[in-house]
Structures are given as structure tokens and as C-alpha cells.
Amino acid sequence: MSVNLKQLAEALGISQTTVSRALNGFPEVSEKTRRKVLDMAQQLNYSPSPHAKKLATGKSKTIGHVVPQSDHMMINPLFSDFIAGVGEVYSGAGYDMLMSIVPRAQEENTYHKLIASKRVDGMMVHAPLVNDTRIALLQKLKMPFVVHGRSADDDDSYSWLDINNRRSFERATRFLADLGHRRIGLLNGLESMTFAQRRRMGYMDALKEAQIDADPQIMFSEDMMEPYGYRCMHKMLALANPPTAVLCSSILPALGALRAIQEAGMEPGRDISIVTHDDMLSFLSNSGDIPMFTALRSSIKAAGKRCAEMLIDAIENPGMEPSHELWETELVIGGSTGPARS
């Protein structure tokens, strides 16, 4: 059914060395032999054993993703869209994706093991924390990696791809302020993640510029899930002085907020405005001529693709300088915003 290198070499009456080199495109093998080898390989249905190859070369053609279990990430649908993007690129480039789902406590150990055992040639880092130990660890172990997001602002010693969260939220907040809103709520993500911190900064920047005082009563920070949006919106609507607009960190809490709003008999875009960050989750499309939500849009799947490209680049060109990409989001006007009612 399928032969190994030795058999292939014997069938050709040529040494294994030459066959191996012919197959791997080494220059010192004559075109004539290479043709013969390639033909015979095809004919005998030769396929190299990845295990043997890994053992011999030390390279695994595999990229690792370690996901802390019971964290709110795997759990998070953003993750699957990101993985979808990443995975397409990997398999296009002949890389395997190794996914480890481990308890938080074993996370660091898992990195060590994956690397020590040479099971991976590179790692993708998700959802960086404010002071993320994974980055230091990977740098110490000299393992190529790319971070989706950034840890500290000024640290360019590793490769990352991020969106301009601060500018994005500043822009959205200003957009609302320009519409006349003076009470703007914030349903942010977990502020232990750097992206959420930056978003809040952008929000604060814009408030300050518009000379609006921030009010902790209408600022929240939690995991970006639907019920969170519902619960907090509900709470805000019960205030003596409810917001006339809210800014959401993801379309999930936005849906929750929408539910609370509609339940209260209010109409979004007229009675209250919503702007949300939109990761373009494939199962929750916010599109159409007039999208349901006014949104800051940036495809998380596209980010996944680009991260994968960057990582493969780094793996295949060791010694390369780290690269960085800061993507701007697009502000799409949808049906959920309108002027403040006076």
C-alpha cells in the first residue's frame, strides 16, 4: 500500500541519501535522478513518516495552542473563530495544530513540556494578561511565538498583532458624545486582560475631551457573555439617571443589553443607543444594508489568519526581528444609534 524510504531506494537501485535529497529539493542531485525518484515515489505511493522525520530533524511542523480550561476563553466563542482562521493557514502551510486544554495550574508546566519534548515548533498566545508570564517564559526558552493582543504598550521585544483598542473606543465614545449623549455606559470585558484596559482608557479619554465625568455606576467589567449584558443593562435602566447610550465590548453582551432594552419597551436607536465592538463572529452576523448594531468592526478570524502567517514566518526564518501589527477598527453605522433625546 505504501512504502518507506528504504524500499523506495531499493526499487530505484539508488542510495537512501540521494533519494532523500532528491525528495527534499537539495541542489546537489541531478535533474535526471530527481525525476526518476519523484516518479517512482509517486508510483509506489511513498509518504515519509512524520515521526521519523521529526526525530531526525528535531522539527515537528506543529504549532501549539495551550488553552486554560475553565477559563472563560475556550468557552468564549471568539476563540473558535480565531482558531478557524489560524487553522486554515496552518493546514495550507503543512503545519499541524496541537491543542492542549489544561487546568490553569498546569499551564506553565504544559508550555515547558511541549517545548522540552520538541513537540511544537512555535506557540500561539491568546488573551494576554497585564503582566503575562507566558511571554517571558517563551522568550527564555527561545520558542517562536506570536501574541494575539499585547501585554505592555511599550514592549516590542516579541511579535504581536492587536487592534487599536484605545483609539477604537475613544472614537466610539466621541461618536456618541457628538450625537449629544452625555451619559454613556460601558459594558467592558474583564479588565485583567490588556485589551479591556485599553478600551477603558479610550472611553475615558473621550469622556474627558467631552468634559463628561465618568460614573462608576454605569461602568462594568466582566466576561463578555450575553447574560452579563442583560443584567447590567437592566440595572442601569433602573437608575434614577439611566444612560442614554452604552458601549459594549462584544456583540454578546450587546445582545443581552438589547434584550433588556426591548423588554423595557424601549426602542434601540431611538430611546437608547448602543455601540458595540464586533468581532464578526460567524454565527452572529451583524450585517445587512443597515446592520442591527452600530459597531466597531474587526474580523477576529482574519486576525487569526494573520497571526498564523506571522508565526510560520518566524518559525521558518529564525533570527527574524519581531513584527507587530496594530489594526484599526472600522466604525459601521447601524440601527442601534441615534441622537440623544432631549
Add this chain to the structure above:
Amino acid sequence: MSVNLKQLAEALGISQTTVSRALNGFPEVSEKTRRKVLDMAQQLNYSPSPHAKKLATGKSKTIGHVVPQSDHMMINPLFSDFIAGVGEVYSGAGYDMLMSIVPRAQEENTYHKLIASKRVDGMMVHAPLVNDTRIALLQKLKMPFVVHGRSADDDDSYSWLDINNRRSFERATRFLADLGHRRIGLLNGLESMTFAQRRRMGYMDALKEAQIDADPQIMFSEDMMEPYGYRCMHKMLALANPPTAVLCSSILPALGALRAIQEAGMEPGRDISIVTHDDMLSFLSNSGDIPMFTALRSSIKAAGKRCAEMLIDAIENPGMEPSHELWETELVIGGSTGPARS
């Protein structure tokens, strides 16, 4: 930092053979030597090379998942919860998860390659189709696998875990009929998948029993996404004779339907009833004292865990009979259902 078997053997002044056997728990090594070996291994921080091991044994301790890209599955958040469950079990049992995201056209070829190259010891099959070629393929190649779902009803020649979709939907439909509803809409999943077919049968069974004629105008079958629920609900509400209740195949379209209902100024549970299948997606919890939706509930993450256990069992005990589990769903009464208004 870390040694290999040879170095470990040398340090002990013992042959590699014995060291290997001591480490792998063979009976023919004396307890005294085993202790010494284990201690020294610990001390020298020995960790076996998985590549070498794979090459020597032919086993990979890896389980493969191939996900067709641009299919609506990766895309589907159900998938990530399932993977979360599966992944926990894998890493607990020392297995790696290999995930391949490939174009539909390369799917079959990917199975062949993964198996021929011995990169995986078993495969998990997602979302079986009505006549699924993957199953036949895996059987032919004698690769252990478990199907999440079932293909044909009467085929017990492979291992699967499924929920009783037919009974579940029959029960829900009857529940609505018992509440006096005579016009019950169906927002089903894609009926090229077997689970959706079974759900529809259950629905039809109950309608028949209640002597209600099925009406194609209020029966839909699409990918289970939010906008789908919204769109179809909107359409149904515009009918001269709109349904008084709907049955949804997932909480995502249920959310969409809810949005349409609220937008129409109606109140769920009073003006119109919704029952939905609930996979207990971790980011969309439908819980609380009175859950938002009346739901047929079955944790997809728990299913993932069990599937993983079954698969590992099958891998480690070759020649085992295939096993099957048919889970019943739980009917949880939430706030979205009430008697039909007359």
C-alpha cells in the same frame, strides 16, 4: 537540563533495555533496580522523547479532529464547547489533540493522510451526515473512532454517543400542544445532518398525535445562527395566521426569534411561547431560578467529555465491541412558555 535514555542508563551503570523496562513498568525488572532507575530519572530530569517513542512503538498518543473549513461547524459555537470537554479528558489521560482545519474537498484525503502517517491513534467524528462516508472510511482503515451523533438509526457497527433527538422534540411539541397550542413553528437545524432529521420526526410525531396538520409555512431548516431565528420569526409573525408557539433547535436562533418577538412588541411566554434545545453553551447561559427559555437541555461539553472517554477506551482496548450511549434531554420550564391565548 534534561537527559535522554542513554545518558540515564550510563549514569546508572545499567543497560538501556533495563532502564526502559523499569520506566515502563515491565514485570521482569527487580524492585530494587526500578527504584534506583526511577529516582535517578527524577534527579536527572529525564523525559522521554515523544518522537522517538512514536517511531519505535508506532503509537502516537494523539487523537485527530478534522474540521471542514467554511463549513458551518467550526464556525459554530457548539463546537468549541464540545472541544473544551473533549480536551480536558485528553490531557488528563496524556493524549494530545491534533486539529486539522481543511477545505471540504480535502477532508477525505486528510483522514487518509493522518492515518497512513500514524499521526493519530484515533479520530473523533463530528456532525454526522445522513450518509456519512467518513464512517465507512474509518472502519475500512481500522482506525478507532467515536461519532458524536449517529448516522443511520440501525447501525451499531461503530461507537457513538447521541442524544435522543426524536423523543426530545416529540416531548417538547407535546408539551406545547398540551398547553393548548395548535400552531407550532419549527426552527430546525440543517436537515442534512441526522440530528435535525430526527428532531423533525419527533415534532411530526407529536403533531400527528395531537391531530395537528403540519404546515410547511412555519417549518424552517437552516444553520443554527441568530439571524436565522430573527428572520424566520419575523416572517412567521407576518403571516395571516402566525404560530402561537415555536420550537428552536438551538439557543442561538431562539435568541434571534426572541428579538423579533420583542421588536413586535410581544411578550414571550404570554403572547407567544418558545421552547428551545439548549446545549448549555458556556457563554450563553440559560439558567437562574426561572431560566429565560423553556428548554430541552443537554450539556454538549459533558457529551464531549464522555465521547473522549469512550474513544480512549477504544484505543487502549483494541478489539472491544463498539459502545453506544443515547442520552435523554431534560425539559426545563423557563419563562418563555405559557398557555395558548384563545
Add this chain to the structure above:
DNA sequence: CGAAAAATTCAAAGCGGTTTGAATTCCAAT
């Protein structure tokens, strides 16, 4: 034509484990 240079090809030594078949060691029984 012959020697030096260049282009190919090769045998053998890894990579780091497992496993076979033979060689030792140990111990009870003669």
C-alpha cells in the same frame, strides 16, 4: 590525454526510544 575541479552519489552514523534473543545471576533442590 591527464590532472584538477566540480558535480553526484554513497555508506554509515546519528536521532532516542523499544524489543528480541541470548547471556548472567540467583537460588532452591539434588
Add this chain to the structure above:
DNA sequence: ATTGGAATTCAAACCGCTTTGAATTTTTCG
């Protein structure tokens, strides 16, 4: 003290590929 068998241990082959260093063939050119 022998001896035979059970209990341990070992050297070497093997898994399938890459790569080094030497050998061979081909080409180039005085």
C-alpha cells in the same frame, strides 16, 4: 558442591528518516 530453572540483565537490531564525510563519476581545461 552441582545443577537446573526462574529471575534479571544485557548487547544489538530496529523504527524511518537526515546528514556527515568520503568515494565516485563527470566535466573542464591546460
